[in-house]
Amino acid sequence: MIRKTNRKSLVEQVAEQMEHLIEQREWKVGEKLPPEMELMEEFDVSRNTLREAIRALVHAGLLETKQGSGTIVRSTSVLGAALERHIKKSTMLETLEVRLALEKQAAQMAAEQRTEADLAMIKTYIDRSKNASVNQDLDQFIASDIQFHKTIVQASGNQLLVDLYEHMTDILYSFVHDFMVMKPSFPLEQEVHLGLFEAIQKQDKNSAASYVEHDMEVLKENIITMMEE
Known part of the structure; x- marks a missing residue:
């Protein structure tokens, strides 16, 4: 039986428009929403309708209402908010294992799909990582390394994979940063993934996957050692 679709x-409708503004970064994470009266005029709705829409987005995790501070943007997407909640409940090793699965798949797909523009961008972040390693600039190294991995994921051509990875990296890399600060002897040059870049350049998806597995295993072993100390 075919049911009539409900309008x-x-x-x-207001919640969807607000979500779109957040996704398009017109309302940025951490920013406070415009005044209630301004939003009522902009969306041409009553106060009750606006408040219901805001409540729906608070429930979804996109917005957060703080006493005395108003309503602020908490996440850029419903997917991101849900992932953030789950990641916070997961152990670091569980998160690392999921990252391995995503990066392995991305590396294989990037090896098949990459363009010359993708290779140029990946090489840019390889070079920046090398320079940061030579200068022992930890913050710059981690920033370049993040972009290196994100560029490979983007080169996969799969937008859902890009979105999933995007929302995992901030929490995971903040941990990696703390780990490297606590382990000043950790050789940064070890994390310059030249082999992975060359495998993607040669379109060797099996080698690309192997490099990701090896790099992640090294990181995992170091994290386990640190947690045991």
């Missing part, structure tokens, strides 16, 4: 309520 979206006004609350749902």
Whole structure:
């Protein structure tokens, strides 16, 4: 039996428009929403409708209402908010294992799909990582390394994979940063992934996957050692 589709309520329409503004970064994470009266005029809705829409987005994890501070943007997407909640409940090793799965798949796909523009961008971040390693600039090294991995994921051509990885990296890399600060003897040059770049350049997806597995195993072993100390 075919059921008639229900038209979206006004609350749902306003919530979708607000979500779009957040996804497009017109309302940025950490920023406070415009005044209530301004939003009522912009969306041409009543105070109750606006508040219901805001409540829906608070429930979804996109917005957060703080006493005395108003409502602020908490996440750029419902997916990101849900992932953040789950990651916080997971152990670091569980998160690392998921990252391995995503990066392995991305490396294989990037080896098949990469363009010359992708290779140029990946090489840029390899060079920046090398320079940071030579200068022992930890912050710059980690920033370049993050972009190196993100560029490979983007080169996979799979937007869902890009979104999933994007929302995992901030929490994971903050941990990696803390780990490297606590382990000043950790050789940064070990993390310059030249072999992975060359495998993607040669379109050797099996070698690309092997490099990711090896690099992640080294990181995992170091993290386990640190946690045991």
